[in-house]
Amino acid sequence: MTETPTTGTNAGDLLRLEHQVCFALHNATRAFGALYRDALKDLGLTYPQYLAMLALWEHDELSVKRLGELLRLDSGTLSPLLKRLETAGLVIRERSPLDERSVLISTTAAGAALREQATRVPAEVAARTGFDLDEMRQLRGLLARLTDRLDTANGAGAAQEC
Amino acid sequence: MTETPTTGTNAGDLLRLEHQVCFALHNATRAFGALYRDALKDLGLTYPQYLAMLALWEHDELSVKRLGELLRLDSGTLSPLLKRLETAGLVIRERSPLDERSVLISTTAAGAALREQATRVPAEVAARTGFDLDEMRQLRGLLARLTDRLDTANGAGAAQEC
DNA sequence: TACTAGTGAGTTGTGCGCAATTGAATTGTG
DNA sequence: CACAATTCAATTGCGCACAACTCACTAGTA
Numbered sequence: 336m337t338e339t340p341t342t343g344t345n346a347g348d349l350l351r352l353e354h355q356v357c358f359a360l361h362n363a364t365r366a367f368g369a370l371y372r373d374a375l376k377d378l379g380l381t382y383p384q385y386l387a388m389l390a391l392w393e394h395d396e397l398s399v400k401r402l403g404e405l406l407r408l409d410s411g412t413l414s415p416l417l418k419r420l421e422t423a424g425l426v427i428r429e430r431s432p433l434d435e436r437s438v439l440i441s442t443t444a445a446g447a448a449l450r451e452q453a454t455r456v457p458a459e460v461a462a463r464t465g466f467d468l469d470e471m472r473q474l475r476g477l478l479a480r481l482t483d484r485l486d487t488a489n490g491a492g493a494a495q496e497c
Numbered sequence: 498m499t500e501t502p503t504t505g506t507n508a509g510d511l512l513r514l515e516h517q518v519c520f521a522l523h524n525a526t527r528a529f530g531a532l533y534r535d536a537l538k539d540l541g542l543t544y545p546q547y548l549a550m551l552a553l554w555e556h557d558e559l560s561v562k563r564l565g566e567l568l569r570l571d572s573g574t575l576s577p578l579l580k581r582l583e584t585a586g587l588v589i590r591e592r593s594p595l596d597e598r599s600v601l602i603s604t605t606a607a608g609a610a611l612r613e614q615a616t617r618v619p620a621e622v623a624a625r626t627g628f629d630l631d632e633m634r635q636l637r638g639l640l641a642r643l644t645d646r647l648d649t650a651n652g653a654g655a656a657q658e659c
Numbered sequence: 660t661a662c663t664a665g666t667g668a669g670t671t672g673t674g675c676g677c678a679a680t681t682g683a684a685t686t687g688t689g
Numbered sequence: 690c691a692c693a694a695t696t697c698a699a700t701t702g703c704g705c706a707c708a709a710c711t712c713a714c715t716a717g718t719a
Binding site: 349350354355356357358359360361362363364365366367369370371373382386389392407453454456457458460461463464465466470471473474475477478479481482484485486488489 | 511512516517518519520521522523524525526527528529531532533535544548551554569615616618619620622623625626627628632633635636637639640641643644646647648650651
């Protein structure tokens with residue numbers, strides 16, 4: 336019932352329409368996650384850990400705060416994640432001598448060496464998606480704009496409560 | 498270092514490029530999650546619970562297996578989720594008399610009544626995204642194609658191991 | 660009829676994500 | 690200088706996602 340595949344504007348259709356968009360996003364993220372899980376198996380990394388290593392490979396040394404800004408994650412997620420990377424021998428955590436509140440993360444030799452193995456990951460993933468550069472750029476643009484608007488919407492929502 | 502924002506094809510750039518695409522997806526999903534968390538606060542639902550209720554409102558009665566197919570989730574995720582919805586008084590779980598292995602999920606009166614409150618959710622979310630129908634359709638199409646390719650890629654990857 | 664697949668939910672364990680809180684270190688201000 | 694406010698990381702608690710496993714039930718077969 337209420338099978339209107341085109342542009343309807345009643346409440347039921349809106350439910351269905353929105354369901355499609357956010358659900359599609361949700362599914363794509365999880366499908367991507369499965370692909371990366373497979374591609375990262377040899378490296379012994381999960382996808383969020385891989386993102387953290389990417390950031391560290393680029394920046395050499397990062398505070399937990401800065402890393403959290405780059406990955407859009409808070410210490411509640413990063414602290415245990417970084418502890419696992421430290422246990423795996425990939426990173427070192429040390430309190431900053433300039434500001435004892437801050438914890439600086441840097442790669443170990445093993446962590447830096449892992450970058451060589453990681454270079455084949457994006458090519459493998461890109462090949463499996465079958466998307467060309469144009470499609471990826473287009474998708475990336477849409478997602479970036481969407482995230483921007485959602486962030487300001489969330490910010491505005493929070494502001495409304497003040 | 499390795500700051501090449503255009504189309505490079507060396508390993509470092511690919512790392513960066515792929516980082517952008519999957520990371521953008523990841524971020525958009527989480528930004529969406531934050532928006533829904535806010536919009537669903539009054540209903541007392543999380544986003545995955547909301548998806549489950551959407552499916553149940555559409556289909557009236559579903560086995561856990563069928564619901565899992567619709568939401569692309571397995572019993573490991575659905576069992577505790579449905580137990581929470583049952584505790585909240587929104588759904589009923591009962592074993593099928595035809596096949597005692599199967600568990601049928603249906604909405605209670607309260608669960609069905611919640612649909613009325615839920616009708617305002619998609620409009621609110623759509624308004625906050627600021628995306629028009631064209632953009633949403635475009636994004637949905639890209640995501641659907643991406644998920645399709647990723648799924649077959651994952652399937653092929655699994656097949657390769659056989 | 661017994662015996663073996665196979666199927667459907669549930670459970671356990673691990674990791675991510677987020678809200679809320681805690682505690683130590685720093686900064687700002689009187 | 691002393692005291693309040695802020696900042697940063699860590700911790701706790703909850704829910705989702707997924708892999709691996711268990712167990713009851715069903716179906717297929719000798």
